[in-house]
Structure formats: C-alpha cells, structure tokens
Amino acid sequence: MKLIIATIKPFKLEEVREALTDIGVRGMMVTEIKGFGSQSGHTEIYRGAEYAVNFVPKIKLEIAVSAAMADQVVEAITKAARTGKIGDGKIFVLDIQQAMRVRTGETNDDAL
Amino acid sequence: MNMKSFTKKGLASAAMIAVPSLAMAQDAAAPGFDEIGPYIMTTLLFCMAGFLVFFMACGFAMLEGGLVRSKNVTMQMTKNIALYSVAAIMYWLIGFNTMYPGDFNGFFAIGGPTVLDAVGVAAADAALDYASVGSDFFFQLVFVAATASIVSGALAERIKLWPFLAFVVVLTGIMYPISGSWQWGGGWLSEAGFSDFAGSTVVHSVGGWAALAGAIVLGPRIGKYGKDGKVIPIPGSNLALATLGTFILWLGWFGFNGGSQLAMGTVGDVSDVSRIFANTNMAAAAGAVTALILTQVLYKKPDLTMVLNGALAGLVSITAEPLAPTLFGALWIGAVGGVIVVFTVPLLDKLKIDDVVGAIPVHLFAGIWGTIAVIFYNGDASLTTQLLGIAAYGAFTFVGSLVLWFILKAVVGIRVGEEEEINGLDMSELGMEAYPEFSKS
Numbered sequence: 001m002k003l004i005i006a007t008i009k010p011f012k013l014e015e016v017r018e019a020l021t022d023i024g025v026r027g028m029m030v031t032e033i034k035g036f037g038s039q040s041g042h043t044e045i046y047r048g049a050e051y052a053v054n055f056v057p058k059i060k061l062e063i064a065v066s067a068a069m070a071d072q073v074v075e076a077i078t079k080a081a082r083t084g085k086i087g088d089g090k091i092f093v094l095d096i097q098q099a100m101r102v103r104t105g106e107t108n109d110d111a112l
Numbered sequence: 113m114n115m116k117s118f119t120k121k122g123l124a125s126a127a128m129i130a131v132p133s134l135a136m137a138q139d140a141a142a143p144g145f146d147e148i149g150p151y152i153m154t155t156l157l158f159c160m161a162g163f164l165v166f167f168m169a170c171g172f173a174m175l176e177g178g179l180v181r182s183k184n185v186t187m188q189m190t191k192n193i194a195l196y197s198v199a200a201i202m203y204w205l206i207g208f209n210t211m212y213p214g215d216f217n218g219f220f221a222i223g224g225p226t227v228l229d230a231v232g233v234a235a236a237d238a239a240l241d242y243a244s245v246g247s248d249f250f251f252q253l254v255f256v257a258a259t260a261s262i263v264s265g266a267l268a269e270r271i272k273l274w275p276f277l278a279f280v281v282v283l284t285g286i287m288y289p290i291s292g293s294w295q296w297g298g299g300w301l302s303e304a305g306f307s308d309f310a311g312s313t314v315v316h317s318v319g320g321w322a323a324l325a326g327a328i329v330l331g332p333r334i335g336k337y338g339k340d341g342k343v344i345p346i347p348g349s350n351l352a353l354a355t356l357g358t359f360i361l362w363l364g365w366f367g368f369n370g371g372s373q374l375a376m377g378t379v380g381d382v383s384d385v386s387r388i389f390a391n392t393n394m395a396a397a398a399g400a401v402t403a404l405i406l407t408q409v410l411y412k413k414p415d416l417t418m419v420l421n422g423a424l425a426g427l428v429s430i431t432a433e434p435l436a437p438t439l440f441g442a443l444w445i446g447a448v449g450g451v452i453v454v455f456t457v458p459l460l461d462k463l464k465i466d467d468v469v470g471a472i473p474v475h476l477f478a479g480i481w482g483t484i485a486v487i488f489y490n491g492d493a494s495l496t497t498q499l500l501g502i503a504a505y506g507a508f509t510f511v512g513s514l515v516l517w518f519i520l521k522a523v524v525g526i527r528v529g530e531e532e533e534i535n536g537l538d539m540s541e542l543g544m545e546a547y548p549e550f551s552k553s
Contacts, residue, residue: 045411046345047418047470048458 001096001108002070006061007035007089008081013059019080020063023072026112029062039087058089064096066109143235150377151240157385158247161371164364165254169196171360172261176268177546178354179417179469183536184269185349185546191264191273195280199257202285207256208249210289211297218300220290242374251371255315256284256292258368262319265469267326270333270533273541275526279326282516288318291508295501306501307493310372312432312482313502318509320476323467325513329521332466334533343461346468351416358420362396365427369434388434392427395434395446399426399478402450410454418454421470425449425478432482436489445485449478 008016013030020028034055041054065073074091082088101111173192180188199207209223229238229245238244260280267276294301295314308314338344348354369392375381403422407415426446430437437445456473465472483502486493520526527533532540539545 045413045415046347047415047461048411048454049343049345049461051345 001099001112002065002067003094003096004061004063004065004070004073004077004091005094006063006077006081006091007033007037007058008061008077009083009087009089010057010059012081012083016061016077016080019076020073023076024069025063025065025073027063031060031062033058033060037087037090056087064099064112066112143240147240148235148238150375151235151238151243153376153382154243154374155247157371157373157376158243158251161367162247162251162254164367165251165258165371166364168254168258168361168364168368169193169261171357171362171364172258172265173357174353174360175357175420176261176265176469178350178352178357179265179348180268181346181536182349182547183538183545185538186542186544187273187537188264188268189546190542191268191276192261194273194277195260195264196257198277198280199260199284200253202281203253203256203289204249205285207285207289208252210286211252211292213293213297216293216297216299218298218303219294221293222286223289255311255368256288259288259315259319259322260284262316262471262475263323263326266323266467266471267330268468269537270527271326271330272524272526272528275520275524278520278524279322279513279516283322283513287322287509287512288315291318291505294504301501301504304500305492305494305497307486307490307498308432308483308501309434309486310369310431312428312479313505316428316431316475317479317483317502317505320472320474320479321506321509322513323471324465324476325510326517327465327467327472329514329517330527332464333468334530336466337461337464341464343458348417354417354420358423361424362393362427365392365396365431368392369431373435384435390439391434391437391442392430394439394442395426395430395449396423397426398443398446399423399429399450399453402426402447403454406451406454417470418457421453421457421474422450424474425453428475428478429482429485431479433486433490433493438489441489445482445488448481448485452477452481 006016010032017028034057036055039056041052041056043050043052045051061077063073070093074093077091099108099111100106169192173189176188176192177185204226206223206225208226210221211223213221213223226245226249228249233244242248260283263279263283264276292314293299295306295308296302333346335344336346366389370385370388373381373385373388376385400419400423403418403425404414407413407418426449429445429449429452430442434442453470453473456477457467457470460467460472467473480502483498484495486498487495517526528537528541536545
C-alpha cells in the first residue's frame with residue numbers, strides 16, 4: 001500500500017479529481033494549505049507599503065492506494081496538474097504499514 | 113448661512129422677544145404659512161439631515177470593523193456604539209449649551225443641560241426664524257459623535273476601552289463644544305471672518321488632531337514597524353464591510369453638508385441644499401477616482417482601501433465650502449483630497465504614527481486642505497483668516513488632547529498588554545469574538 005501526498009495549484013483540483021476518478025481511485029483527502037517551495041513567495045502593496053506573501057495557497061491531496069496502482073496515480077496527477085509554470089507542486093509516495101476500514105474491520109488492501 | 117453663529121441662541125432669544133407682540137397681533141387668526149413655513153421646513157431639514165448624519169456612526173463602525181483584524185472587531189464595534197452614546201449624553205449635559213452659549217466672551221462659556229421646547233409648543237413661543245430646539249440639538253449632536261468616531265478608528269486594535277471612553281467624555285462634552293463655539297457659537301473666529309460651512313476644521317480636523325495626539329502617545333501596534341524601520345502592513349479583516357462603511361458615510365454626508373445650510377424656508381435655501389448635495393457627491397467621486405488612478409500608477413495595482421479613503425477625503429475637502437463651488441470646483445477640490453490621502457498615508461507610516469484606518473490623512477490633512485480651499489469660491493474668505501482658524505483649532509485640540517492622553521496614560525494606562533494585544537482585544541478585553549466560527553489566520 002502506498003500513500004501519495006501531492007501538492008497542487010488550487011485551480012487544478014477539479015481536473016486532478018476527474019483524472020483520478022477515471023483511473024479508479026475511490027477516495028482522497030483534500031486539505032487547503034499554505035506553503036513555499038521553489039516558487040517562493042511574492043510581494044504585494046497595501047496602503048503604500050510593500051509586504052511579502054511568504055506562503056502561497058496550495059491544495060494538498062492524500063491518496064491511499066494499492067502498491068500496484070501507485071505509479072498510475074502519480075502519472076495521472078502529474079498530467080492533470082501540470083501547467084509548466086513554477087509552483088505546479090510536488091508528489092511524494094510513502095509506504096503504508098497498515099490500513100483499516102472502521103465500519104467493517106477489513107484491513108490493508110481490502111480497506112482501501 | 114455658512115455661519116451657524118447666526119443661528120441658535122442669539123437669534124432664538126431675539127425671536128422670543130420679538131414674537132410676543134407678533135403673537136398678540138395674531139390672537140384672532142392662526143399664523144399663516146408665510147410665518148410658520150420656514151420653521152417647519154428647517155425643523156424638517158434638521159430632522160432628516162440628522163438621521164443621515166446619525167447613520168454615519170454606522171458608517172464609521174463598518175469602515176473600522178472592516179479595516180481591523182478579525183480578533184479586534186467586537187472591541188471596535190463596542191467602542192463605536194459606546195462613543196456615540198457617550199457623546200449623546202455629554203452633548204446634552206454640557207456640550208450643546210457650551211457650543212452655543214448665546215452672548216459670551218467669544219472664547220469659553222460652559223453651559224448647562226439642554227432644555228427642549230415645551231410639548232406642543234405654540235407658534236408664538238417657537239423660534240420661528242429658525243427651527244425647534246429638539247431638531248437643532250439632535251442635528252448638532254450627531255456631528256460631535258462623528259468627531260469621536262474619527263478618534264476610535266486611528267487608535268484601533270491597541271487602546272483600552274475605558275480610558276478611550278474617558279477621552280470621549282472630555283472631547284464631546286468640553287473640548288469640541290468650546291472650540292466649536294469659537295466659530296458656530298458666534299465666538300471670536302466667526303467674528304474674525306473664518307469660514308467653515310459644515311466643519312472641515314470644526315468637526316473633521318478636530319477629530320483628526322485628537323486622533324493624531326492619541327496615536328503619538330499610544331504608539332504603533334505590535335508588528336507594524338520592523339526593526340529596520342520597515343513598514344509591515346496589517347491588512348484589514350473584511351473589505352466588503354469597509355466598503356459598506358464608506359458608502360454609508362458618503363450617504364450620511366448629504367445630511368452633514370446639506371443640513372448645514374441651516375435653513376430650508378425659501379426657494380433659495382432649498383435650492384442651495386440640493387446644490388450642496390450635488391457638490392458633495394462630486395467631491396467624493398473625484399476623491400475616489402483620483403485615489404484609484406494614483407494607486408494604479410504608483411503601485412501597479414489599485415488599492416481599494418485607498419480608494420475608500422480617497423472618497424472620504426473628497427468629502428472632507430468639500431465640507432468647508434460645499435455650496436459656492438461649481439460642480440467642476442467640487443471635482444478638483446475633492447480630487448486634491450484624494451491626492452493628499454494617497455501621499456500622506458505612507459508619510460504617517462514613515463513617521464511611525466500608526467493610524468489603522470487612515471483617519472488622520474482623511475479627516476485632518478484633507479480637512480486642512482478643504483478649509484483653505486474655501487478661498488477659491490467664497491469671496492468673503494481670506495487665506496490669512498482660514499489659516500488662523502486652522503492653527504487655532506490645531507493648537508487647542510492637539511495640545512489639549514496630548515495633555516489628556518498623557519494624563520490618562522499616567523493615571524490608568526491607555527494601552528493593553530503585549531499578550532492581550534497579540535491575542536486580540538476581543539478575547540482579552542471582552543471575552544467575546546466577532547466571528548467565533550471562523551478559523552484564525
């Protein structure tokens with residue numbers, strides 16, 4: 001089992017969701033986050049004074065899938081979320097040690 | 113006309129003397145409309161204009177509520193409703209009769225509580241050459257509340273509630289009425305020929321000077337200025353509320369300036385009131401458009417908060433003489449107000465004077481400009497006298513406020529603690545959040 005954590009541009013969320021649904025992903029967790037990477041921040045002016053916006057709004061996705069599906073998911077996110085401009089985001093793939101479906105008590109791959 | 117000094121006690125008491133003989137002559141027949149019409153119309157003007165200026169209290173509250181951070185909104189609303197109410201009581205207790213003492217030495221005469229006309233007053237007992245005491249008192253009262261509102265905006269997010277209200281007591285009961293009597297009460301400045309139709313100086317600059325003194329004594333908000341002197345903006349919590357507040361103030365200003373005609377009993381007067389509405393609107397629009405264009409040019413993006421301040425600066429600029437200018441005159445006078453705001457907001461920051469809502473640029477700096485601008489369209493005004501008035505109000509209010517703020521600071525302290533300020537005044541001072549279900553940023 002793999003946990004895929006992806007940060008994407010907020011306006012790409014719907015496209016990514018559709019792409020993942022199309023390849024059979026049946027659930028995901030979505031969080032609104034702020035952060036910085038190579039895109040870093042930018043500056044704005046408020047009432048004549050410049051200030052730095054150090055953290056850029058992003059969407060964080062967390063998707064748990066079977067190990068066999070992981071590459072497919074990464075590829076789908078990459079394809080859907082890419083604009084080619086700085087700040088498109090990052091994808092991390094982690095191992096999951098255990099999974100449990102609360103309602104039925106099913107475990108691991110059956111729980112995903 | 114632009115001298116409220118002609119109004120009120122002087123004329124009212126003259127009318128009291130003149131009217132009995134008139135009344136005797138009319139015992140047989142009820143007075144005709146020619147005699148009571150102007151009284152009725154002017155009283156109506158004061159009531160309607162008073163409602164509009166009253167609504168400015170809401171405008172100030174919304175503007176300030178939008179420009180402070182969400183953790184200080186409950187406190188800002190509390191200050192606004194409290195200051196209005198305190199002003200209303202103080203103005204009854206001593207303010208009104210201090211500002212309009214009738215015959216006095218021209219500088220200073222503390223008056224007693226306001227007494228209204230008798231219930232169902234007879235025409236013979238009313239001030240037929242003016243308006244009812246109730247309408248006049250109410251109309252004047254809402255002006256002093258506006259002055260106090262100006263102070264609350266500048267000092268937001270760090271001043272304690274009770275010391276602030278103590279300042280409001282003195283400002284609305286004593287300071288504003290005394291300096292107001294110099295001009296509108298028929299005192300020495302009106303004798304000298306100073307001209308301030310609806311209060312660019314008498315109301316707005318006075319609030320601005322009091323705010324400036326307070327901002328200096330109080331110091332800037334934590335985190336507003338970096339160690340290297342860099343200005344760190346603290347964006348407001350809700351620009352929709354700030355915009356609503358500005359529109360409400362704009363609406364209220366029609367009463368502020370229009371009502372200051374102080375008469376609606378003739379074709380000339382009612383026409384003048386409408387002329388004032390049109391000029392007032394034009395100045396606000398010009399101030400807003402100027403700030404819009406200037407911030408686009410200077411900062412590459414328009415700054416809504418500056419546009420809002422620009423509209424208000426246009427309004428303050430036209431307040432000293434909203435009647436005489438042409439529409440084009442109102443346009444350029446208001447536009448200069450917009451320029452003043454865009455350049456003096458950063459200037460105050462350079463001096464590390466933290467004015468949360470831009471009250472000092474809008475009400476003080478544009479107020480000074482508006483008072484000077486009177487000379488361009490009002491032939492009776494002279495630059496020397498206008499400057500004398502500006503200086504007199506500045507010296508009295510700024511020094512008086514400075515002393516009062518220092519006394520309050522020494523005796524009770526005027527600023528909340530560091531932790532309280534960082535946590536927000538809503539929870540630390542009131543234990544009540546404005547938006548309890550919002551996530552914090």
